[in-house]
Amino acid sequence: MSPASHSKKPKPAPLPRWRRRSEARPEEILDAALASFTERGFEAARMEDIAKAAGISKAAIYLYFPSKMAVLEALIEAKVAPLAMRAQELAAAGMADPLMALRMLATAAAHRMADPKVLAVPRLVISISGRFPEIADYYRTHVVTKARAALESLIDAGKAKGVIRDVDTKAATRAFIGPFFFEAMWTHVLRGETALGDPQKLVEQQFDILLNGLERRA
Amino acid sequence: MSPASHSKKPKPAPLPRWRRRSEARPEEILDAALASFTERGFEAARMEDIAKAAGISKAAIYLYFPSKMAVLEALIEAKVAPLAMRAQELAAAGMADPLMALRMLATAAAHRMADPKVLAVPRLVISISGRFPEIADYYRTHVVTKARAALESLIDAGKAKGVIRDVDTKAATRAFIGPFFFEAMWTHVLRGETALGDPQKLVEQQFDILLNGLERRA
Amino acid sequence: MSPASHSKKPKPAPLPRWRRRSEARPEEILDAALASFTERGFEAARMEDIAKAAGISKAAIYLYFPSKMAVLEALIEAKVAPLAMRAQELAAAGMADPLMALRMLATAAAHRMADPKVLAVPRLVISISGRFPEIADYYRTHVVTKARAALESLIDAGKAKGVIRDVDTKAATRAFIGPFFFEAMWTHVLRGETALGDPQKLVEQQFDILLNGLERRA
Amino acid sequence: MSPASHSKKPKPAPLPRWRRRSEARPEEILDAALASFTERGFEAARMEDIAKAAGISKAAIYLYFPSKMAVLEALIEAKVAPLAMRAQELAAAGMADPLMALRMLATAAAHRMADPKVLAVPRLVISISGRFPEIADYYRTHVVTKARAALESLIDAGKAKGVIRDVDTKAATRAFIGPFFFEAMWTHVLRGETALGDPQKLVEQQFDILLNGLERRA
């Protein structure tokens, strides 16, 4: 799938300065849409609300996107693009000291997770995956797969360097991502109380187990 | 919250065999609804489709549930009740050998996860949590919290017995649940290929890391 | 129109004593229907409510009447029949002393008006007259026209006897009925406070004006 | 009660001529609604019909009124407002010669009664009074009570001036209104034949009795 097949992406190139504002419109719409979609779900979100949140009229959305579905697609695409790139950069940068890199990654993730908006897109993807499987595919291919790949390369590097045991790489990836993913869902989706206002603590605890395991050894 | 306020469940006790049918109706409807809700989302699911899937007319649903929302609530409640109980039983049964109990729990979970329907309710809860936070609360309170509690008691038991290191219990719980949850999402929601047709393998790999950690030690 | 063309009027004549009860059914239904129709209007009244009020099941109504409309027709017919007869009796009985007869009629009317149910049928007729003009016609022909005729014959008798001035008979009829009709609407339909708990007082006041006029004469 | 809570009446002041249309809409809708409600009753009237009669689409009604009920309320309110005012004006104007004023009032009423539409609102109120008593209250308070008050002040003025006998004022009011109200119902609701194409004749006859009474005096 290629989300964002909305045919009217209006960028005729050189526009006078005083029209810059309207160039920002699509993004404003997308932000408003993300908020609405997350809060009420794709179906229940009303174009009118999105418009209001974006500060324009309902009809104006159609100047930028041909349909509600197109807004969704553009939204996913827009929010996804940066992520894939960052994952690869981080992986590359961390080759020298993979354990340290993982720890930094986890710290960064824990900090970002404090912001509920970070989960917005994944939640949205989960909630519409039944109805629009192509979007799930798109998200998997462009985000999750790449993130996993980045992590796997770090882990493999760690194994090569001898600082990581000879574990199953995919399993190690799951072990790394899983707890954070779960905590995020717990906090922001299920609205459970986080034991830890301090993300740093979350990372430490998780890494303690991740690196040393649970079992008491002699 | 008490989801499932469908007021008309008629059970006057001893009905002739050939009328039993109507007693089964609510459950049939709930099953059909779960399928529809998961596949298309709560909003997009049409009562007509649910009815058709349950083999009755649209209007007949309203003999058993006063509204679409009530169907949703009844659904959550019905699917949740058994879970909470099982969690506590398992925990109790495993006090003697907590590590073994955890391993068995993981194995059971891995096996059940092969069935996409197992994720149906959690997915549904995630997808409507924005719109109906009370349902998220209900699910957290009645399912996730109890499952966590059961796991925590096992882990604490392990620590008491000296077979588990002195780790943060909540973190250990996350480390236990997270990877499975993540793998389930990957497979059934994001439709990613599972490397492992064999759930047993998944458990082993995950436990290898969980118990022994990642770090190579001297 | 012939209201009450419901084909299944079930009266096969000689029924065992223990079935008497079911013979009363049609009337109970009609009473319940009148209450419902008056309270909520013909359209808004639900067969289910009528049934409940009559102490039977919804389906049972259809054993006696083929449709909701038929219930309405039977109802009007049933409530109307006695009235026409009484009007003529009263008129006949009053020929000897018409003024006294009118006064007695008014007194009787005033007393009955204390009971809101008396207005039930007229209200019903008014409220459905737009939709079912035949019913309005039926009511006019069988009730109002006959009542007017009875009054007119009394007034004519009074004129013949010389106790009533040579006024327009129809106008006199209006002058007689109008104030009571208006007061009834005011009290029971518009829910206005009656100045008079005492119907007798209403009659006296009205007759004072009716007989003596408003104008002060020398 | 404050019927007519339709929140979206858009009047941002100076609109181009060719858009005035939309300003007239609410009234057009109300007129169409009154016709439909009177003809078929509130429940039986379909929004689609009202829309068609107003020359717009069903959905368009909802641009101006949030619900069918709101249309009803707005309707009552709109039709009621002018009446109350007029009653008071007339009363005030007639203080000098109350008998003449009453006669003129009656004449005006008789003429207006020739138009079936004049009864539309009262009929509507009667037909829904069971279901929506607040509307009956509203109508009583804002129309009937005021009209009565106006008449009563005229009658009291007549008594003060010595041109009207010392009768019960409320009774005199009923005697004045009643016959016209009854005749209107007879003609337009019960579809009875009016003896009088000539409203003037109706007034004369009625006043003959009203002023001089029925009884023959020596």
Next chain:
DNA sequence: TATGAATGAGTCTTCATTCAT
């Protein structure tokens, strides 16, 4: 570019009526 007005295509929900027992 921008929008207020308008609508067609739905969806939930209700209810008179029928059916099987």
Next chain:
DNA sequence: AATGAATGAAGACTCATTCAT
């Protein structure tokens, strides 16, 4: 005679989308 279960048809209301300006 009686009823619980079931349904077809209909109606209020919503909303993505289009149109006129």
